[in-house]
Amino acid sequence: MSEVEIEAVETLSEGWRPLRQYRLRQMRKDGRRQSLVREVYAMGPAAAVLPHDPHRGTVLLIRQFRLPALLSGDGPRLVEACAGLVENGKDAATTIREEAEQELGCGLDALREVMVVYSSPGVVAEKVHLFTAVYDPSRRHGPGGGLPEEGEEIEVLELPLAEAWAMVERREIMDAKTVLLLQHLKLQGCTNGPDP
Ligand SMILES: Nc1nc2c(ncn2[C@@H]2O[C@H](COP(=O)(O)OP(=O)(O)O[C@H]3O[C@H](CO)[C@@H](O)[C@H](O)[C@@H]3O)[C@@H](O)[C@H]2O)c(=O)[nH]1
Numbered sequence: 001m002s003e004v005e006i007e008a009v010e011t012l013s014e015g016w017r018p019l020r021q022y023r024l025r026q027m028r029k030d031g032r033r034q035s036l037v038r039e040v041y042a043m044g045p046a047a048a049v050l051p052h053d054p055h056r057g058t059v060l061l062i063r064q065f066r067l068p069a070l071l072s073g074d075g076p077r078l079v080e081a082c083a084g085l086v087e088n089g090k091d092a093a094t095t096i097r098e099e100a101e102q103e104l105g106c107g108l109d110a111l112r113e114v115m116v117v118y119s120s121p122g123v124v125a126e127k128v129h130l131f132t133a134v135y136d137p138s139r140r141h142g143p144g145g146g147l148p149e150e151g152e153e154i155e156v157l158e159l160p161l162a163e164a165w166a167m168v169e170r171r172e173i174m175d176a177k178t179v180l181l182l183q184h185l186k187l188q189g190c191t192n193g194p195d196p
């Protein structure tokens with residue numbers, strides 16, 4: 001008998017993404033088995049990128065409407081790294097280049113995958129691929145803004161890395177993937193590293 005046995009799966013909701021309830025048997029460390037019921041929001045992978053200009057020490061971020069943040073007493077707009085859901089058989093790198101075009105109006109140069117993180121592993125199956133990228137101001141060819149037909153209204157922010165980090169400390173940036181990427185860049189220095 002394996003460590004986890006799923007006995008039944010029920011789809012509770014077929015909304016934007018399915019919400020499923022799992023009934024399972026799980027082995028504890030002492031060998032005893034316990035029955036559990038767990039609900040999981042069935043999200044696929046996602047990707048996020050923090051573009052930085054090593055010559056000017058700046059980063060590109062976005063500000064967009066986020067209902068869950070509003071419901072938790074913040075928002076209604078959060079400052080975040082550009083991000084998107086990985087769909088239609090694309091890989092994370094292709095997805096994030098397209099999202100950068102749509103949301104930031106910017107082409108990306110060297111792209112580096114620095115981490116893969118679960119965004120909320122107790123509830124959501126989503127893994128987020130976190131990238132840094134070098135950008136040059138000459139690659140900013142449009143206003144960005146996202147897809148109005150999907151309700152997106154995205155403001156692009158270009159800030160010195162030090163100012164973005166000060167916003168984390170003032171709790172003006174509270175999105176986990178964005179904090180991780182800013183911290184990574186702060187630790188490694190806003191330099192122009194080679195492609196992997
Ligand atoms: N969250 C959510 N989005 C919806 C829904 N219906 C439509 N959408 C739209 O689906 C699009 C998703 O846009 P992407 O750019 O692909 O994703 P993202 O919102 O930037 O992705 C980020 O948020 C996700 C949660 O919504 C995260 O899962 C992901 O990691 C990332 O942080 C948005 O236009 C959003 O408005 C809904 O019920 N829920």
Ligand SMILES: [Mg+2]
Binds near residue numbers: 082083085103
């Ligand atoms: Mg997005």
